[in-house]
Amino acid sequence: MKIIVIGATGTIGSAVADALAGRGHDVVRAARSHGDQRVDIESAESIARMYEAVGSFDAVVCAAGRASFKPLEELSEEDFHLGLHSKLMGQVNVVRLGLARVADGGSFTLTSGVLAGEPVPGSAAFSLTNAAVEAFAHAAALEMPRRVRVNVVSPPWVSETLEAMGRSGSGGLPAASVAQAYVESVEGGRNGATIDARAFR
Amino acid sequence: MKIIVIGATGTIGSAVADALAGRGHDVVRAARSHGDQRVDIESAESIARMYEAVGSFDAVVCAAGRASFKPLEELSEEDFHLGLHSKLMGQVNVVRLGLARVADGGSFTLTSGVLAGEPVPGSAAFSLTNAAVEAFAHAAALEMPRRVRVNVVSPPWVSETLEAMGRSGSGGLPAASVAQAYVESVEGGRNGATIDARAFR
Numbered sequence: 001m002k003i004i005v006i007g008a009t010g011t012i013g014s015a016v017a018d019a020l021a022g023r024g025h026d027v028v029r030a031a032r033s034h035g036d037q038r039v040d041i042e043s044a045e046s047i048a049r050m051y052e053a054v055g056s057f058d059a060v061v062c063a064a065g066r067a068s069f070k071p072l073e074e075l076s077e078e079d080f081h082l083g084l085h086s087k088l089m090g091q092v093n094v095v096r097l098g099l100a101r102v103a104d105g106g107s108f109t110l111t112s113g114v115l116a117g118e119p120v121p122g123s124a125a126f127s128l129t130n131a132a133v134e135a136f137a138h139a140a141a142l143e144m145p146r147r148v149r150v151n152v153v154s155p156p157w158v159s160e161t162l163e164a165m166g167r168s169g170s171g172g173l174p175a176a177s178v179a180q181a182y183v184e185s186v187e188g189g190r191n192g193a194t195i196d197a198r199a200f201r
Numbered sequence: 202m203k204i205i206v207i208g209a210t211g212t213i214g215s216a217v218a219d220a221l222a223g224r225g226h227d228v229v230r231a232a233r234s235h236g237d238q239r240v241d242i243e244s245a246e247s248i249a250r251m252y253e254a255v256g257s258f259d260a261v262v263c264a265a266g267r268a269s270f271k272p273l274e275e276l277s278e279e280d281f282h283l284g285l286h287s288k289l290m291g292q293v294n295v296v297r298l299g300l301a302r303v304a305d306g307g308s309f310t311l312t313s314g315v316l317a318g319e320p321v322p323g324s325a326a327f328s329l330t331n332a333a334v335e336a337f338a339h340a341a342a343l344e345m346p347r348r349v350r351v352n353v354v355s356p357p358w359v360s361e362t363l364e365a366m367g368r369s370g371s372g373g374l375p376a377a378s379v380a381q382a383y384v385e386s387v388e389g390g391r392n393g394a395t396i397d398a399r400a401f402r
Contacts (some may be wrong), residue, residue, distance in 0.1 A: 072300075075297075077245065080293060084289075096278075112354075121343050124344070126340075127339065129334045132330070132333035132336070135333070138322075139324050142320060143274070143322050
């Protein structure tokens with residue numbers, strides 16, 4: 001399959017791109033500043049240009065998008081909008097703008113996070129954004145044409161991210177394990193699912 | 202208790218205001234164009250003015266906010282933004298801007314809808330918005346100061362709304378029953394809960 005991985009230079013995205021390439025797929029690594037293809041999901045025009053440049057494809061994985069993590073009383077309206085504009089509408093637009101171009105029986109795999117349903121202090125904007133991504137995929141799956149599927153992978157803390165923050169990676173899941181949830185979404189038959197990456201521990 | 206009901210001229214809001222007034226509470230009926238107090242939740246300035254005018258209060262119920270219901274392929278970016286700006290951020294701002302003013306042990310009660318977790322074709326923007334409202338309340342509840350609580354009521358189709366659309370009201374729940382879910386949120390002890398109004402059938 002020809003698979004576009006958006007956010008392919010990130011911790012999760014690079015592990016997903018490696019896992020899919022290792023399984024023999026033709027992977028287009030897309031990211032804001034490096035890789036095979038430039039794309040910024042915060043711009044609908046940039047997403048449209050990416051699809052135009054890539055041409056036909058079988059699947060898209062999106063592991064990109066930002067949101068704010070701050071105590072509720074410090075979250076500004078702009079902090080909420082970051083998640084809504086970037087991680088939520090960026091991923092909604094990856095589906096909306098790719099729908100006419102994805103191959104019959106193809107798929108979209110988006111990224112949320114376990115904070116969607118398991119909030120912690122400071123996660124109000126993050127949890128809201130992740131839950132909205134999941135609800136979008138759940139609903140949009142009912143309207144996919146031509147056997148196209150759409151799922152969301154919900155990753156926990158990633159070991160490499162924790163280590164980059166100077167913490168122990170043992171509290172998280174290695175990126176290579178998280179990547180298996182994306183492989184399941186792309187190669188399996190699920191539609192409208194939220195796939196908890198902790199199942200691939 | 203002194204309780205602000207936002208959207209008090211709507212089908213659900215008027216039933217909630219009546220139910221709370223019938224239980225002896227001092228109800229401030231707030232709405233865009235009628236009632237005791239003008240407020241448009243799509244404007245943070247309008248919400249701030251309402252709180253300034255009302256002064257101290259014990260609880261807020263919000264039964265206001267718009268979102269788009271359309272087939273996925275017809276939903277424009279503006280359609281998604283309507284729900285995000287109005288029903289989602291409008292209600293987030295009702296909490297954010299009221300937090301410093303609500304009485305100790307007071308409460309905020311927001312409105313989602315059963316489409317959050319039970320999508321149908323056409324509900325992608327609506328479901329996303331409702332799920333985000335629920336996740337916000339769930340997360341924000343962890344950070345409420347001074348024993349303040351925040352819940353969401355999830356109403357199904359309301360009988361009076363169905364009848365206004367020329368359909369049979371028997372497929373819905375009467376607004377007076379839906380209102381009991383809001384009474385439960387305001388008078389009970391729950392925090393961070395999504396209260397399914399169908400439990401009050």
